[in-house]
Amino acid sequence: MSHLLRVYSRLAFLVRDDDSRLNFAIRANEADHVTTPRIIAAIGCLAALASAFAQEEHPSARTSLSLQVASDPAPEKCRRIEATHSVFGITTMHRTFNDDFNEHPLSRGKWIPHYAGGAAWPDARYWGGDGSDFKRKTAWNGEQQIYVDPRYAGRGTTPLGLDPFKVSNGILSIVASRTPPELKNVLFDNEYISGILTTQSVFAQKYGYFEIRAKIPVGIGVWPAFWMLADDGGWPPEIDILEGRGQRPGTMVMTTHWRNPETGLVNSCGFDFVVPTASSEFHDYGALWQRDRITYYIDRKPVADIAVPPGYDDPAYMIVNLAMGAKNFQGVGFVSAESPATVAFEIDRISAFQIDP
Numbered sequence: 291m292s293h294l295l296r297v298y299s300r301l302a303f304l305v306r307d308d309d310s311r312l313n314f315a316i317r318a319n320e321a322d323h324v325t326t327p328r329i330i331a332a333i334g335c336l337a338a339l340a341s342a343f344a345q346e347e348h349p350s351a352r353t354s355l356s357l358q359v360a361s362d363p364a365p366e367k368c369r370r371i372e373a374t375h376s377v378f379g380i381t382t383m384h385r386t387f388n389d390d391f392n393e394h395p396l397s398r399g400k401w402i403p404h405y406a407g408g409a410a411w412p413d414a415r416y417w418g419g420d421g422s423d424f425k426r427k428t429a430w431n432g433e434q435q436i437y438v439d440p441r442y443a444g445r446g447t448t449p450l451g452l453d454p455f456k457v458s459n460g461i462l463s464i465v466a467s468r469t470p471p472e473l474k475n476v477l478f479d480n481e482y483i484s485g486i487l488t489t490q491s492v493f494a495q496k497y498g499y500f501e502i503r504a505k506i507p508v509g510i511g512v513w514p515a516f517w518m519l520a521d522d523g524g525w526p527p528e529i530d531i532l533e534g535r536g537q538r539p540g541t542m543v544m545t546t547h548w549r550n551p552e553t554g555l556v557n558s559c560g561f562d563f564v565v566p567t568a569s570s571e572f573h574d575y576g577a578l579w580q581r582d583r584i585t586y587y588i589d590r591k592p593v594a595d596i597a598v599p600p601g602y603d604d605p606a607y608m609i610v611n612l613a614m615g616a617k618n619f620q621g622v623g624f625v626s627a628e629s630p631a632t633v634a635f636e637i638d639r640i641s642a643f644q645i646d647p
């Protein structure tokens with residue numbers, strides 16, 4: 291899921307070298323001279339310093355986890371880990387964050403329903419008015435939804451009471467739906483309303499395992515994602531643990547993004563994976579960030595890894611969202627008359643673990 295800062299990074303060119311791998315190239319000097327979003331990010335960061343690394347609130351709920359990790363040297367370019375791969379070690383971890391979604395995701399302060407930026411905290415949380423869509427969509431991606439929450443006022447100053455987050459039987463549904471015609475103007479003419487949840491300023495962690503258990507929704511323009519960004523607001527790094535291509539049911543994408551310090555260009559490496567029941571059954575999708583490698587997992591089996599690229603220095607926070615419409619990400623497309631009137635990204639659980647010392 292392309293990051294907010296890309297809105298401000300003038301794109302030099304985009305190279306698509308095959309169906310499963312994207313290379314984004316942005317002129318480093320242009321990206322680095324953009325000051326506005328970095329200042330905004332710094333404001334958010336001050337708040338983040340006070341509360342980052344929040345721990346699981348119920349120590350009794352601590353659980354442990356062991357995962358297989360390839361023990362041969364991690365490659366600079368991402369590789370698939372096939373079933374025949376024979377060199378594995380075991381990494382043990384303990385849980386540091388968990389949400390089973392037994393209650394509304396905004397009820398306990400674990401999640402923020404928008405990107406950072408746009409106003410000083412804590413007022414930014416429910417900020418409306420012109421310009422507030424800045425932190426409620428990623429315009430560079432051509433997204434056609436706006437992320438709302440019950441406190442969001444859109445162009446106005448009175449909360450609209452729109453809630454894209456539904457909880458039932460321990461399942462969170464992030465629901466995208468066509469924007470009611472009478473709210474089109476106040477919601478910046480976006481075709482859909484939908485939801486995003488991030489742990490920026492609430493939970494961030496350097497190293498460890500980050501996992502979602504979810505069904506991946508499908509349909510024209512449907513673009514669900516679970517991903518990570520640096521808590522200090524810098525970009526990249528970006529770890530895309532799960533991205534769905536709404537027009538390709540049964541596949542999902544896992545991608546690593548970084549900036550090459552020699553060329554200044556942003557590189558990406560990742561793969562599509564076939565999960566035939568992805569839209570109808572819950573599966574676990576995760577990424578383990580260690581000192582030497584990032585390993586991607588489906589149902590806790592390693593499926594790909596890559597040496598940790600340059601720039602992975604700061605703790606990272608988690609993001610889960612259901613975007614509608616994409617102009618750069620293959621297999622999603624712009625919303626059309628055939629796009630679902632409502633579509634749900636169903637999530638059973640999101641967890642984080644830290645590697646045992």
Ligand SMILES: [Ca+2]
Pocket residue numbers: 389390391392459460461637638639
């Ligand atoms: Ca659950």
